[in-house]
Amino acid sequence: MDKIIKNARINGELSAIVIENGRITGIGSAVAARPGAEIIDAEGLTVIPGLVDVHVHFREPGLTEKETIATGSSAAAAGGFTTVLAMPNVLPVVDQEEQLKKQLALNSEKGLVKVGQIAAITEELTSNRLTKMGALKAIGAAAFSNDGHGIxxxxxxxxxxxxxxxxxxxxxxxxxxxxxxxxxxVDPKAGKRLNLPGLTALSESTQLARDIELVRATGAHYHVAHVSSRYSVELIRQAKLAGLPITAEVSPHHLFLDESMIKGDDSNFKMNPPLRTKEDRYALIAGLLDGTIDMIASDHAPHTKEDKAGSMADCAFGIVGLETTFALVYEHFVASGLVDLQTAVSWLNEKPIEAFGLSNAGRLQVGDPADLVIFDEKEAFRINPKDFHSKGRNTPFAGEQVHGRVKRTFVNGEEVFSEK
Incomplete structure (x- = not known):
């Protein structure tokens, strides 16, 4: 059904958005929709393009007790994300052409939002046997990753x-x-304090230094997932200054938490890479602000209560993030006055679209798919895992007060989330 969203605040100005056949056909104060269009009044609210997350784990098939495509994409919609890229570490691993075809069909059938699929770099994620990247890309692989495992x-x-x-x-x-x-x-500094085994940042930065030289030799587009170390930020900065085709993402937990905030053996603070020092966190923020780091990605990693039970020494790595990312970014960057909303949206829409060539994701422009989010900049609320659409409840941000509540989310002009 055609729609017109009126009284929408876009880039600080009141405007209207006309949606016809799933696409934006008009934006402005004087636009009009065809007779019979649904009228949506966004008075007092802000409209932004649908957010894009290039790093999520939906667990289906094989691990559906943790998450399904339906629950994961519902979480995405509730968090304002209209396009996500799912990692290949499901069961079976997405490392063969037939498996990718099946996964893409599942994503399309069960996804409330646009669920792109990343394929594996090597078979079974840990072998040295490369996948058939040409064939996989022709079928529709959005990118290639062995996420969870370094090569x-x-x-x-x-x-x-x-x-x-x-x-x-x-x-x-x-x-x-x-x-x-x-x-x-955990980071070695936290490990000493908590009597837990430390995971050094050198594990990340030394592989990055190696790979930068390989990028220099090959010219491959290389994207660094979940940067955590100040040393990695500096390596990426120098590589970009040299003109190498490198992009990078950072996750909200590495921006807004550090090892000093882990007060005990709390499994909700266990993720890979781990929370590092305050100096690392500040370097990540600086790298995001100066463009060294291109975008923010949630690394949404849902687990069952049993998976996260017990000590950090034994429980699963990972936290959920699709339903908290935007509000955390809005609270810490926009509401605090550090950046404007347009800059924050660029990290969560424009930059990922550009880096991954996501032609079917909307940018809130005439002619684009009507992937839109209506949210309230003023409403304060506390993050409550009981309200999550995801099966996962594993978050260290429970109880934090934030602003920027998502009210409605649209994919190709169809509503996929509405706040109850």
Whole structure:
């Protein structure tokens, strides 16, 4: 059904948005919709383009006790995300053409939002046997990743970069040298305090330094997932100054939390990479502000209560993030006056669309798909895991007061979320 959203605040000005056949056909104070269009009054509210998250885990098939495509995409819609890219570490791993076809069909059938699919770099995520990237990209792979596992062999990474360069794809890389990680679960500084095994930042930065040289040799588009270390930020900065095709993301927990905030053996603070020092956190914020880091991605990683039970030494890595990311970014960056809303939206819409070539994601422009979010900049609320649409409740942000509540979310002009 055609729609017109009136009294919408867009970039600080009152405007209207006309939606016809799922696309935006008009934006402005004098636009009009065809007779019979649904009228949506957004008085007092702000409209932004649908958010884009290039790093989520929906767990289906194989791990549906943690999350499903339906519950994960419902969480995305509730958080204002209209396009997400799902990682391939489901069961079976998305590393073969037939599996990718099945996964894309599942995503389309069960997803409330646009669920793109990332395929594996190597078979089973931990082998040195490369997937058939050309065939996978032709079928529809949005990018390639072994997320959750670092590629240990430089020769394997070099071959992967050569292949991804040929097919014009993107490698989105989890950096972790297993020998240096040494079974750690928290930053070494927190580890000493909490008597838990430490996971050094060198595990991330040394692999990054290696890979930057391989990018220099191949020209492959290389995307750094969930940057956590100040040393990595500086390496990325220097690589970009050298003109290398590198992009990077940072997750909200690494921006807004650090190891000093872990007060005890609390599994909700266990993620990989771990929360690092205050100096690392400040470097990540600075890197985001100066463009070294391109975008924010949630690394939404839902787990069951049982998965997260017990000590950080034994429980699963990961936290949920789709329903908290936007509000946290709005609270800490926009409401605080550090950046304007347009800058925050660029980290969560424009930059991921550009980096991953997401042609079916809307940017709130005439002719684009009507992927839109209506939210209240003034409403304050506390993050309550009991309200989550995700199956996961594993968040360290429970109880935090934030602003920026999502009221309604639209994908291709159809409402996929409305606050009750």
């Amino acid at each position: 240990q062999e430089a020769k394997t990474m070099l071959s992967a970069m050569e292949d991804v360069r040929k097919v014009g794809g993107v490698l989105t890389v989890h950096l972790e040298d297993n020998g240096l990680a040494n079974g750690g679960v």
